[in-house]
Amino acid sequence: MQLVAAEIARQEGKSGVHVLDTGTEALITRAWLVEQAQESIEVQYFIWSTDNIGILAAETLLRAAERGVKVRVIVDDLLINAPDKSLLALAHHPNIDIRIYNPKNSVGVTLARRAFNALTDFRGINQRMHDKTFIVDGKIAVAGGRNMAAEYYDYNHEFNFRDRDVLLLGSAVKTMQASFERFWESPLSARVEDLYNGLGLMQKNVSADSDEVQAIYRELGAYAQAPENFAPEVRQAITAAPAAFAEIARQIVWSRVEFISDMPGKNANTFSLDGGGLSTSALAEMAAQAQTRITIQSPYLVLSNEAIELFRGILARGVTVRINTNSLASTDNIQAFSGYRNQRKKLLKMGFEIFEYKPYPQVQQALMNRFEATKNKQLVFGLHAKTMVVDGARVYVGTYNFDPRSQNLNTEAGVIIHDESVARKVEAAIEVDMAPGNSWNAASDDPDRHVPLAKRSKVRLWQNLPIKPLL
Template identity: 65%
Template sequence: MNRAKRFIAAGLLALLPCVSGPTMAAASPMAFIDKQIAAHPGETGIYVLDTGASALLARAWLADHAQQSIEVQYFIWSSDNIGILATEALLRAADRGVKVRVIVDDLLIDAPDKTLLALARHPNVDIRIYNPKHQVGTPFYKRALNVVTDFRGVNQRMHDKTFIVDGKVGITGGRNMADEYFDYDREYTFRDRDALVVGAAAQAMRANFEAFWASPLAVPVESRFDGLGLMKKNVKVADAEVQQVYCELHAYAQHPENFAPEVQAAIAATPAAFERLARDMAWGRVDFIHDMPGKNGRRWSLGGGGQSTDALAKLVSGAQESIVIQSPYLVMSNKAKALFKDAVARGVKVRILTNSLASTDNMQAFSGYRNQRKQLLKMGLDIREYKPDPVNRSTLMSRANPPETPPLFALHAKSMVVDGMTAYIGTFNFDPRSENLNTEVGVIVHHAGLAQRLRAIMEADMHPDNSWSAAEEPDQYVPLTQRGRVRLWQLLPLKPLL
């Protein structure tokens, strides 16, 4: 739903009576999950959510059946259809007594100030903003001052994406909370990937959430609006306004145009699907990797690395036969290039799928890749670039009521398989920003069966029907004007920020 339509819908919702959102069949799914955990002590069950539909249904069903707590961390939370419905689902969980805690990065949060404050007023909802230097409660002149006085600080973002229910089940991966990550944007959507984990890794995920929650960088949203001076916005929300926000959210989710009945039916049917999913889960050792809040101890430079960087570098340095990677952005630092040169020198076959100029959503990041593409190919890397209209797009976009004109498709999945034995699914892009600035998370899965299944999926994306060989200069398929713009970006010294 476009922005203008959202504003129109908001006006109509104000005329509707306050109604509750859709309810799902009462069940005890957590008892089933408890049995699975008890049957695999100390292990983690993992299932790959490879389509937007499966990732959406998993989150919705888990939110509707949480019994004690929901903790979420996201880099982007938009006020589009998916963002609003996700907010309403958390509000319904809070209404029935579930403790809901949310950490959202400040850079790209898209929510009205009064809505944030109203949600935070709920007795079972706590919201914190990570590193608030750009948006929430920050006047425009303070934003400019932050850029001048704390350049590294404004560029250090929380890129984590986690969703944890009752400390038992977690989801992590590439998807933010916005339409384009779940196949609901009609013009541009992402080919993305998440991992659902049950057991030990979910507990580790929750421990990391607690570390971020306790960090001084995670600031209660209420404190961002309590200032009367020049450095904070002075925004207040009355009791009647709080209730109006809640009514509008519930009414929005009740409207069939916004929350299609067939999607509701699919969520309600998820318990049966979950039993099948449990049978297909891979159980074993799964390491949840993460960075500390702030990424590293650097304050005056843009380097420094991080714990997630070190964990993934260790996987690459230990590869003996093959490395297969998907990353939407591919800008290698000197350290990364040395790491992959060494891998190729010892006979490791390295294949990488990244976005083409025709599919990328980030022209600046593509300019950094374009500056080094020939060098990477000369190193012996087999690089392919994702098409904006891959043949497998219709299969991956399996949601109800797809648009008549398929949207432009772009790669956003961040995954790696090493030697067909070990797999990574997470948030880490192969670029300096993920390496040194943004906090990242993900799971390293030590399970040959899952690793080989994931490699087959990634290799299908690399098929000539779905991607071009970088050696064939795929830039030829975009207009000259677009090539001209990326050349201008190539001239700027942006590499540490890409």
């Protein structure tokens, strides 16, 4: 970390960036950063699963806390699935603080309370924290699309995401940390301990005495050390992290980088489902400045009326707009795909070039054949990367999906990198994903024919429901 601090000082005012395009790189980077942390670790995630990757991440943070590092964690409430006592035990550690964003669905919430929230605060339960940030010692960080689960790091043996993160050093990290502090201090972020001390039907009452806490710590450590609980490739990647990170660090580019993020709560609307946000405004401005081409990669593509009008003007100026998104065969969200399917013909007629990702793309061979358990095995791949490249000169990498939910409801975060070498490298990677071996051309290939009739019928049902603002 001393070398990192020295390089940051030498590059005053700039930010160091390296795009993490593979799951292994992204995992190695996070593992190395946790091991090197000396003072603090601050992490923010939408999903934290209790699969092997999620447990390994929790155990490494616990070990960091044991050696005196202050650990702060914010996790969105919607999809967290940690056992109550385990979550509470981690929060009881003197060096670990955990807060849950907008706890209306899961943590400490009884079924009665969940039903009450759905009836009385529909907008509120749909406002989620979609940010993914990882900050170490206030100096070095990771931002991007990956959550904390095996499928985001190419280690799931059935389904994996094609995703993208950015390693950051320098001034952009300060902006990221300021955003984290806003979420940490927000009334929407509740202490785990406060969510389990309720009485009656509306809040759970869960406790863990000191013996239970220590037992959970021991179980977590034992699980993380048992070879049978982790694929050899996972442990090998973690073991090789120091040498591998040195190679990653050599590829860092110093340039102007903006970290953009929404405020907690997104916008001031109370009842309606629109309202926009800071991320929406920044990305709309970035797109509007395009002179020649825009290249987008987004797992979900459901354009609002405002977005359609924005791109209508951009296309009218002769700007080429290419989009790589999921096909019906690769998507993990059939509801979101129904919104895209409703407007696909319109978008193509407007002039968008759309390429839909194949569930068994050629690129997966390079990513998965290195693992003995998945060698020569067909695994479903889906897009999860959220990226926009403008004129091959500026690139956004973050959490923002091109849909109404990211526009109006979910808080989002990401970076805009003003560097041609980085932008062109990312654009080239997206072009590989758009190539015929990895994607179908939506204008000519009829991608929906590659899925069973039952799935097409199911998505057709969703198409008829008035759910666009929630997609």
